[in-house]
Amino acid sequence: MRWVWLIPLLAAAPAQADMLVAARTLRAQTIVTGADLILRDGPDTGLSDPAQVIGQETRVTVYAGRPLRPGDIGPPAVVERNQIVPLVYDSTILRIETEARALARAGAGELIRVLNLSSRNPVTGRVQPDGSVLVEGMK
Structure with a gap:
C-alpha cells in the first residue's frame, strides 16, 4: 500500500540536465562572459549552451550559484x-x-x-x- 504513494512522487520528478549557473553575482546590465558561467547538473532551466548566453546582458541581478533563466538575460x-x-x-x-x-x-x-x-x-x-x-x- 505504501508503494502506491511513491509512484506519483517518482513521476513528478523534474528532468535533470546540464544548466548554466552564475560563477559570481552578476548585477543587472552586466555583459555576460565565459568566466561568469559554470555548467552544473540540475533541473532543466532552458539555458545549457554557453554560446546562447555569452555576450548577452543581464536584465536582473543573478546571484552566484543560481541558474540563469531565459528571462534573466537579453541582447545588450x-x-x-x-x-x-x-x-x-x-x-x-x-x-x-x-x-x-x-x-x-x-x-x-x-x-x-x-x-x-x-x-x-x-x-x-x-x-x-x-x-x-x-x-x-x-x-
Missing part, C-alpha cells in the same frame, strides 16, 4: 531610457522620420515604447541595430 541595450532616438514609420508608399524619447531600455530587435516628440503620443516599435526605432505600417 542600444537604447537607454529617456534617450532621444530617431523614430521611423515605414510602409510601402510612405516613410516618415521624426524624433522620440525612449520610455525604457532595449536591445536590438526588442519592442520598445517611445514618446513621439512631435505629436506627444506613445507608440511601440522595434529597436534597430543603429539605435533607431522602426514602426512598420501595413504592407
Whole structure:
C-alpha cells in the first residue's frame, strides 16, 4: 500500500540536465562572459549552451550559484531610457522620420515604447541595430 504513494512522487520528478549557473553575482546590465558561467547538473532551466548566453546582458541581478533563466538575460541595450532616438514609420508608399524619447531600455530587435516628440503620443516599435526605432505600417 505504501508503494502506491511513491509512484506519483517518482513521476513528478523534474528532468535533470546540464544548466548554466552564475560563477559570481552578476548585477543587472552586466555583459555576460565565459568566466561568469559554470555548467552544473540540475533541473532543466532552458539555458545549457554557453554560446546562447555569452555576450548577452543581464536584465536582473543573478546571484552566484543560481541558474540563469531565459528571462534573466537579453541582447545588450542600444537604447537607454529617456534617450532621444530617431523614430521611423515605414510602409510601402510612405516613410516618415521624426524624433522620440525612449520610455525604457532595449536591445536590438526588442519592442520598445517611445514618446513621439512631435505629436506627444506613445507608440511601440522595434529597436534597430543603429539605435533607431522602426514602426512598420501595413504592407
